[in-house]
Amino acid sequence: MPTNINDKLKSLSPAQRKKVQDRASQLIAEEMTLRELRHARKLTQVRMAKKLGISQDSVSRLEKRSNLMLSTLRKTIEAMGGSLSIIAQFPDREPVVLSGLAGDDKEI
Secondary structure (H helix, E strand, O other): OOOOHHHHHHOOOHHHHHHHHHHHHHHHHHOOOHHHHHHHOOOOHHHHHHHHOOOHHHHHHHHHOOOOOHHHHHHHHHHOOOOOOEEEEEOOEEEEEEOOOOOOOOOO
């Protein structure tokens, strides 16, 4: 008989369940869409549009895109109050922060 995740979690001790839930929360927090990030920063599309100098509809479309220019992504993250870093990870060395990739292009 197949076992589902809820059955497996019920079989764990309370300490083990908490550890699994904490790790799951950590993993979920590490990955967000632009829309989820905007919500987490408590920003509306209208406010983002004003910060970026574009329409609210453009913000909506930007959040749905799966392929953004780095300069557009950088401007969007900065409009939320953050900064963008690109990190290359390899199995045989420490991560490397790439520089000079998100220049001052004006395209959004």
